[in-house]
Amino acid sequence: xxxxxxxxxxxxxxxxxxxxxxxxxxxxxxxxxxxxxxxxxxxxxxxxxxxxxxxxxxxxxxxxxxxxxxxxxxxxxxxxxxxxxxxxxxxxxxxxxxxxxxxxxxxxxxxxxxxxxxxxxxxxxxxxxxxxxxxxxxxxxxxxxxxxxxxxxxxxxxxxxxxxxxxxxxxxxxxxxxxxxxxxxxxxxxxxxxxxxxxxxxxxxxxxxxxxxxxxxxxxxxxxxxxxxxxxxxxxxxxxxxxxxxxxxxxxxxxxxxxxxxxxxxxxxxxxxxxxxxxxxxxxxxxxxxxxxxxxxxxxxxxxxxxxxxxxxxxxxxxxxxxxxxxxxxxxxxxxxxxxxxxxxxxxxxxxxxxxxxxxxxxxxxxxxxxxxxxxxxxx
Numbered sequence: 001x002x003x004x005x006x007x008x009x010x011x012x013x014x015x016x017x018x019x020x021x022x023x024x025x026x027x028x029x030x031x032x033x034x035x036x037x038x039x040x041x042x043x044x045x046x047x048x049x050x051x052x053x054x055x056x057x058x059x060x061x062x063x064x065x066x067x068x069x070x071x072x073x074x075x076x077x078x079x080x081x082x083x084x085x086x087x088x089x090x091x092x093x094x095x096x097x098x099x100x101x102x103x104x105x106x107x108x109x110x111x112x113x114x115x116x117x118x119x120x121x122x123x124x125x126x127x128x129x130x131x132x133x134x135x136x137x138x139x140x141x142x143x144x145x146x147x148x149x150x151x152x153x154x155x156x157x158x159x160x161x162x163x164x165x166x167x168x169x170x171x172x173x174x175x176x177x178x179x180x181x182x183x184x185x186x187x188x189x190x191x192x193x194x195x196x197x198x199x200x201x202x203x204x205x206x207x208x209x210x211x212x213x214x215x216x217x218x219x220x221x222x223x224x225x226x227x228x229x230x231x232x233x234x235x236x237x238x239x240x241x242x243x244x245x246x247x248x249x250x251x252x253x254x255x256x257x258x259x260x261x262x263x264x265x266x267x268x269x270x271x272x273x274x275x276x277x278x279x280x281x282x283x284x285x286x287x288x289x290x291x292x293x294x295x296x297x298x299x300x301x302x303x304x305x306x307x308x309x310x311x312x313x314x315x316x317x318x319x320x321x322x323x324x325x326x327x328x329x330x331x332x333x334x335x336x337x338x339x340x341x342x343x344x345x346x347x348x349x350x351x352x353x354x355x356x357x358x359x360x361x362x363x364x365x366x367x368x369x370x371x372x373x374x375x376x377x378x379x380x
Contacts, residue, residue, distance in 0.1 A: 020268045081364050083161030084257040085111025085350045086231040086244075087336075088318045088325045089358075091223075091378050093344035096359075100125070105187060107354040108209045108218075108228040109349070115230025118243035119212040120204025122253045122320050128172050128198050133180045135171045136194040136201045138240060143191065145169050151187045166215045168194065168203050177250055192241060192278065197251030199322055204229075204243040221303030224379075229255040236281045246287035249294050251322035255349055256283040258315035258335045266310065286311060290319070304374050318348055324378035333371035340364040346377050 087107040091097050104121060129133045139145070145164040153160045158174040169191075175181040177196050184193060195202035203216040209230050213219065223373040229244035236242050243252040260266075263282035266289065271277065275288040289310065293303035300321060307328070308316075317327040325347050329337055339348045340355045342364045347355050355361055369375055 070168055078307040083114065083232050083234060085114030085354070086255045086257050086316065086318050087111060087228040087350070087354050088226070088255075088320070088327070088348045090225040090324050090346040091344070092342075092346065097224060098222045100223040100226055100340045103358060104228050105213045105218045106357040107349060108213060108230060110354040110357060111228070111230040112209045115232045116208055117233045117238045118204065118206040118231045118240065119209040119229065120202065120231075120243045120245055120255075121216075121218060121226055121228040122195065122200055122202045122245045122255075123221055123223045123226050123282075124199040124251075124320065124322070125201070125221065126199070129174070131176075132172055132174045133177045133196060133198065134201065135173065135184055135196050136203070137169045137171060137184070137188075138192040138194045138204070139167050139169065139190075140240075141167055143167065143169075148188055148191065152184065156183075165203065165217075167205065168216070170201055177261075188284060193247075195245075195247040195253065197266070197322065199224075200247075200251045200253060200320065202245050202247060202253060204245065205240050206243065208240055217296070225325055227253060227255050227318050227325060234259060234278060239279075242281045242284075244277045244283060245320065246281075246284050248287040248290040251320075252294070252300075253320040254283065254289070254290065255318050256286055256315055257337075258313060258330070260285060260311055260313035260315065267311045282313075286315070286317065295315055300326065301374055301376065303336040308372050316350070321378060324376065326374060326376040327369055328374055329369055329371055331372040333369075337369050338366065339369055339375065340366045348375075 027064065088334070089100065089104050089107065091100055101123070108119065108121065137148070145162060148169065149162045150160065152171065160174070161172040163170045171184065173183065175183070181193065181196060195203070195352050203212070205212050215345060216244070227245055231243055233242065244255045248254050262281040263285040267277060268283045270285065270288050270292055273292050275292050277284055277288060286307070289307060290303050293306060294300070298306070303321070304326065308331060313330065314332065315330045316335040316337045317328045318329070327337065329335065336350050337348060338352050339346070340361065341361065344360055345358065347358055349355050352366070354379060355364070
């Protein structure tokens with residue numbers, strides 16, 4: 001078997017959960033080849049291909065660089081840019097809150113090549129009244145929101161307001177969160193609950209980031225902070241339900257770049273604890289895990305610390321909270337991430353090119369988050 005044939009065989013086997021820790025490109029100063037591989041499980045591509053033995057040293061040099069002559073053969077262009085893209089933006093200067101959606105949209109577009117299958121975002125804005133709750137519903141192009149409104153409001157002793165937003169709708173209910181969720185599930189069976197909280201609204205659809213941004217008019221939205229995700233499906237189907245962000249509790253959500261290896265076992269354990277799942281997505285398991293820990297009384301910090309022990313795999317998480325967002329990478333820090341902060345904002349992304357779209361990025365303090373370290377920004 002020719003070397004080129006071996007490389008093509010590797011191409012068909014290398015993109016597996018066991019090797020999803022690949023993270024490129026990561027330019028290194030002075031390097032002629034800018035494609036840097038952090039490969040924590042190199043042995044997974046060792047072995048016999050056809051009649052020839054091939055080791056990881058033949059594919060990945062000891063220095064960690066991917067041999068230039070194999071890049072074009074081993075990986076399609078879409079994979080060279082990586083798997084999934086996540087962005088987060090926390091506004092510190094209130095003067096920028098009116099353009100939150102515009103800024104987040106620009107960041108998400110830079111992640112388009114990382115996630116062509118679906119996109120989504122979580123906005124924190126337009127707080128519901130003190131004794132009310134917002135529920136974001138996901139329908140489709142055929143959903144009759146007038147009929148949904150009738151079903152939700154008929155014979156009630158509390159007020160319900162439904163605001164359609166393309167294939168989604170925001171429902172404001174004058175009751176507590178538990179009552180609101182039970183009411184929606186009892187009255188409406190053909191829509192999916194994306195989020196529940198006082199501030200959060202989650203919108204997501206299949207399609208490219210520019211399509212999703214346009215569908216939900218993200219660029220016109222204001223707010224205090226937001227998360228975005230562009231998905232390249234690796235563990236489950238390409239559907240709106242499988243898209244990110246995932247709601248993890250009241251005003252909490254999660255976006256994920258990576259792959260969990262123990263999600264099936266952990267999902268069954270969480271089901272036994274009363275956590276409900278609507279997909280077979282590994283990222284939803286991470287979200288469900290945080291929900292479970294928070295329901296047990298853990299703080300977000302404590303829940304993330306325990307996640308480092310209980311979640312196996314490679315991941316960068318961005319977690320939205322009512323008052324800000326957090327970033328967490330696995331103990332190997334295999335999936336890419338960069339954080340930047342100025343006096344006006346804090347931002348994170350899978351790649352710096354998304355942060356480069358923000359005003360004042362030249363003055364930002366920029367760093368790569370450390371492995372197994374919690375970074376959290378919240379308003380007092």
